[in-house]
Amino acid sequence: MDDRSGFFEFKKGIISQNPVLILLLGLCPVLAVTTSAINALTMGAAVIFVLSSSTFVVSIIKRVVPYQVRIATFTIIIATFVTIADLFLKAQFPDLSKALGPYVPLIVVNCIILGRCEAFASKNSILKTLLDALGMGVGFTLALLVLGGMREILGSGKIFNISILGQSYEPMLVMILPAGAFIGLGLMVGLMNMIIKKR
Amino acid sequence: MKLLIIFLSAAVVNNFVLSYFLGICPFLGVSRKLSSALGMGAAVTFVMSLTSISTWLLYHKLLVPFNMVYLEYVVFILVIASLVQIVEMFIKKSSPVLYKALGIYLPLITTNCAILGLALFMVLKDYSFIQSVVFALGAGSGFTLALLIMAGIREDLDIADVPRPLKGAGIALIIAGLLALSFMGFSGLLSG
Numbered sequence: 001m002d003d004r005s006g007f008f009e010f011k012k013g014i015i016s017q018n019p020v021l022i023l024l025l026g027l028c029p030v031l032a033v034t035t036s037a038i039n040a041l042t043m044g045a046a047v048i049f050v051l052s053s054s055t056f057v058v059s060i061i062k063r064v065v066p067y068q069v070r071i072a073t074f075t076i077i078i079a080t081f082v083t084i085a086d087l088f089l090k091a092q093f094p095d096l097s098k099a100l101g102p103y104v105p106l107i108v109v110n111c112i113i114l115g116r117c118e119a120f121a122s123k124n125s126i127l128k129t130l131l132d133a134l135g136m137g138v139g140f141t142l143a144l145l146v147l148g149g150m151r152e153i154l155g156s157g158k159i160f161n162i163s164i165l166g167q168s169y170e171p172m173l174v175m176i177l178p179a180g181a182f183i184g185l186g187l188m189v190g191l192m193n194m195i196i197k198k199r
Numbered sequence: 200m201k202l203l204i205i206f207l208s209a210a211v212v213n214n215f216v217l218s219y220f221l222g223i224c225p226f227l228g229v230s231r232k233l234s235s236a237l238g239m240g241a242a243v244t245f246v247m248s249l250t251s252i253s254t255w256l257l258y259h260k261l262l263v264p265f266n267m268v269y270l271e272y273v274v275f276i277l278v279i280a281s282l283v284q285i286v287e288m289f290i291k292k293s294s295p296v297l298y299k300a301l302g303i304y305l306p307l308i309t310t311n312c313a314i315l316g317l318a319l320f321m322v323l324k325d326y327s328f329i330q331s332v333v334f335a336l337g338a339g340s341g342f343t344l345a346l347l348i349m350a351g352i353r354e355d356l357d358i359a360d361v362p363r364p365l366k367g368a369g370i371a372l373i374i375a376g377l378l379a380l381s382f383m384g385f386s387g388l389l390s391g
Contacts, residue, residue, distance in 0.1 A: 024227070024368050025224075027220070027223040027224065027227070028220045028221055028222070028223050028224075028312045028316075029220075031220040031223065032219070032220040072277075072280060075276055075277075075280065076273060076276075076277070079272045079273040079276050080273065082272055083269060083270075083272050083273065086272070087269065101323075102316060102319040102320060102323060105271075105272050105315070105319055106221075106312050106315060106316060106319070108272055108276050108315060109276070109311070109312045109314075109315050110312075111224060174380070177379070177380075177383065178217060178218045178220065178376075178379040179376045179377070179379040179380040179383070180376070181220070181376070182372050182373065182375040182376030182379055183372070183373050183376035183377075185372050186365070186368075186369045186370065186371070186372030186373035186375075186376060187369070187373070189365075189368050189369040189372060190362070190364040190365040190369035191364070193363075193364040193365075193369065194364040197364070
């Protein structure tokens with residue numbers, strides 16, 4: 001692992017090990033909040049915050065935590081940061097917080113975060129951990145943004161509430177509904193597989 | 200009557216998997232064989248009912264009176280994790296047969312978002328104690344139902360000719376989308 005540069009740790013989360021499209025982790029929020037691009041962006045920001053702060057703390061205390069209780073410790077650390085993120089959103093962006101509903105607190109059980117704490121932060125240096133967390137977070141946000149943008153454009157003809165497809169466009173309502181989320185993500189996963197295989 | 204509506208709404212109309220997207224990981228992971236789908240569904244339903252009982256009591260009897268609602272996520276996840284552990288130890292001692300059937304699925308349940316989601320929705324919808332338990336049973340049966348349908352389809356899918364990039368997760372997600380579409384047919388059920 002040591003010969004890999006810090007930039008590699010950042011880059012791998014975006015394409016070759018994208019948490020959503022390749023590792024298929026944390027799919028619940030991906031499907032639930034991507035009804036619009038702005039929701040997707042907020043969720044992505046919340047995940048980046050929780051992911052980098054909790055992996056940061058884990059990587060600091062990794063030598064102190066006994067092996068048997070590490071998962072419980074990680075979970076409490078994550079839950080603390082999720083509470084901070086949730087209270088911040090509630091206070092600063094009440095509308096967005098309402099739109100995301102219970103999916104912000106559900107970041108606690110997002111497998112990406114526990115996965116990075118266990119697989120990476122508990123074994124690597126603080127700097128590498130931060131780069132890895134940022135890369136994973138950005139990869140997650142990008143996947144969310146593409147899916148959210150696609151669903152919003154096809155489902156309502158707008159993006160970030162700006163109409164781009166004109167008045168004559170007949171919105172495909174199904175894209176906003178749960179079914180659109182599943183089908184959209186399924187096609188994106190297939191597309192990603194095609195790109196990776198071609199390399 | 201209210202209870203029946205809560206049950207049906209959690210089980211089919213607002214199915215946890217297909218309209219709230221909770222518990223997608225096990226939904227995609229253990230839906231390859233009918234028998235394991237049934238085991239997972241049973242384990243989840245069981246833990247859900249216990250979770251609803253304990254988190255309701257903790258939330259309304261401890262957190263609210265002492266003004267500590269901001270701790271709810273930390274408390275909920277701790278309760279769920281320890282509950283799963285206790286259930287696992289209890290079943291191991293009392294019924295080795297059941298343990299063999301459920302064994303491998305139990306530890307997975309802690310990180311199942313459907314369980315934490317259930318506790319959060321219960322608080323959000325302000326259910327009474329009985330309503331919460333019924334809600335948990337409905338959500339559990341809905342989860343099992345979705346898992347069983349998916350497993351049934353995927354057992355046949357193994358011999359189907361799927362485009363290569365879509366093999367595995369891709370086609371499973373698209374099928375889930377079609378299932379979600381068909382479950383929308385239930386949405387008129389409760390509006391009248």
